[in-house]
Amino acid sequence: MKKTDIKKLKRLLKKRFLYGSIILAAILVGFGLSQTSFLTNTTASLQDTKQIKLGSLPIVQPTIKYGFVLDTLNVTEANIEANQFLADILLKHKIDYVTIDQIAKNSKDIYDVTKLRAGKPFMVINQDTTTAADYFIYEPNVYRYVIYNLKNPSDIKVVEREVETEVKTASGTVETSLWNTMVDNGLSYELTAKMEDALAWSIDFYHIAKGDQFKLIYDQEYIDGQKVGIGKVYAAYYKNFENEYYAIHFENEKHQGFFDEKGRPMKKAFLKSPVRFSRISSRYNKRRFHPILKRVKAHLGTDYAAPKGTPILAVADGVVSKRGYGKGNGNYIKIKHDDVHATQYLHMSKFAKGVRKGTHVKQGQTIGYVGSTGLATGPHVCFRFWKNGKQVDHLRQNLPPPDPMPEEDLPRYFEVRDVMVAKLDAIPYKETKQLADNSSPIKTKDP
Ligand SMILES: [Zn+2]
Structure with missing residues (x-):
């Protein structure tokens, strides 16, 4: 066979494949329509594929996303842009303001359209582009997506993906x-x-x-x-x-x-530090030489250096007693934990949403973000630990230990512990050095 013939044949096959897939998709869509709408789900439509006598049709997997067979539909896929609202998207797809308003109202208790975030994917599905679009789908994360039926504004549902x-x-x-x-x-x-x-x-x-x-x-x-x-x-x-x-x-x-091995909670009353993956850049020191003021001034806190914007966590449960700004402290928050202990976090770039004076916070909750407001040479948190109204070095405190698990619960816990400890002990260590050596040849210096 000549090269051109092969090309022709390939083209022909491609065409047949294409027509085949369109026909098959149409059949599948037909199946869906005869039920209620063209909404179907992955497993159902795959089952349909098996039931259809394919004959001479090439076997084609329909393109399915969000439970829709997309092959014959008009699909617009994009990510939400900064400052883009639902109306900006839907008006382009012939949806009128009245409908958009109804959807926005109905969405409040299911998945509020004001929660749409820049950078997240969405899809608009339309059977017939001469008329208004049929569905708007938004994906807040990989675990779920939300289907807004544009033909029926009260039909909004969140679909959880199978994990x-x-x-x-x-x-x-x-x-x-x-x-x-x-x-x-x-x-x-x-x-x-x-x-x-x-x-x-x-x-x-x-x-x-x-x-x-x-x-x-x-x-x-x-x-x-x-x-x-x-x-x-x-x-x-x-x-x-x-x-x-x-x-x-x-x-x-x-x-x-x-x-732990003895059944004591690992969770301590106070976290060791208010930031993850940070480093201590300055310790509590009553005679520190201040880097900005250029004189000896007591440093009554511990500094944790971390990139601007790193979350700052409450080290224990408590109530926000102060949220403010000071010339030296910059943006700061103070939390009262009990009658004895309080903690304070300085130089924040900003406060966490909804955290203000009187807010009850949980251990590990984000209360603000690392910054360098006030007197600070670089982004860090100055962490202050108050005991009976005095600032102390939290790294030297013997903090109250958590209550252990009661005696009667221990046997059941020990059963779980023994299984897990045996499993942990059986895990080998990866030879990281060897791995590195295998991936890159040994470097030798030229003589
Ligand atoms: Zn400090």
């Missing part, structure tokens, strides 16, 4: 920093954060050292075979010099969270 999980393990040996080690091992920021949560700051992450080792058992989440996030963390292990820490997740009617 599959797989139990995974991770391990590593710290080379430079915990963060770098996690990245070197192909582990995510999310997993690093969850490990810190599991060990609940009982480990001083400011004193981690080269040679520290960690292990984790967790759920990896998938949607349609794609990794989407980290689910539950079942157990974590950390070794710092000769000290070993186990954190085991346990849940029953009375308890929920991570516990």
Whole structure:
């Protein structure tokens, strides 16, 4: 066969394939329409495909997204732009203001259209572009999407995607920093954060050292075979010099969270620091030389340096007693935890939404963001710890320990613990050095 003939044949086949897919899609859409609308779901339409006698038709997988067979529909896909509102999008698709207003009102209790965010994907589906569009679909995150029926403004629904999980393990040996080690091992920021949560700051992450080792058992989440996030963390292990820490997740009617080997909660009354992945840039010191004032001035707090915008967390449950601005302190928040303890966070770039005087905050809740307002040489939080009205060095405090799990709950916990500890102990360490050597040839200096 000549080259041109092959080309012709290929073109012909392509055409047949195309027509085939259009016909098949039309059949599938027909199926959907004969029920209620052309809305169908993935499994149902795949089943339909199997039932159709295909004959000489080529087998084609219809394009399905958000439960719609898209092949014969007019589809507009894009991301929400900055300052773009629902009306800006829908007016272009022949939807009138009255309908948009109805949708906005009806959406309040289901998925408020004012929650649409720049950068998030949306889709407009239209069967016939000479008339108004049929559906607007918004995807706030990979776990769910919202379908707004533009022909029936009271038909709005949130569809949860099916998440599959797989139990995974991770391990590593710290080379430079915990963060770098996690990245070197192909582990995510999310997993690093969850490990810190599991060990609940009982480990001083400011004193981690080269040679520290960690292990984790967790759920990896998938949607349609794609990794989407980290689910539950079942157990974590950390070794710092000769000290070993186990954190085991346990849940029953009375308890929920991570516990140590003896059944004591890992969660302490106070977090070790108000920022993750930060470093201490200046300690509590009654005779510090002030870098801006150029004179000795007591430093009654601990400075944590972190990039501008890093979330600042409340170190314990409490009530915001002050939110204000001071020439030296910049934007700051003070929290009263009990009759004895209070904490204060200085130099914030901004406050977290909804956190004001009188707000009840939870341990670990974001109250503001790192900045350098007031007297500050760079972005950091100056963290002040008040005890009986006096500022003290929180790193030297013997803070009240949490209540242990009651005696009668221990046997059940120990069963879970024993299984998890055995599993953790069986996880091997990745030879990070060797991996690095395998991936890059050994460098030799030219003589
Ligand atoms: Zn300070």
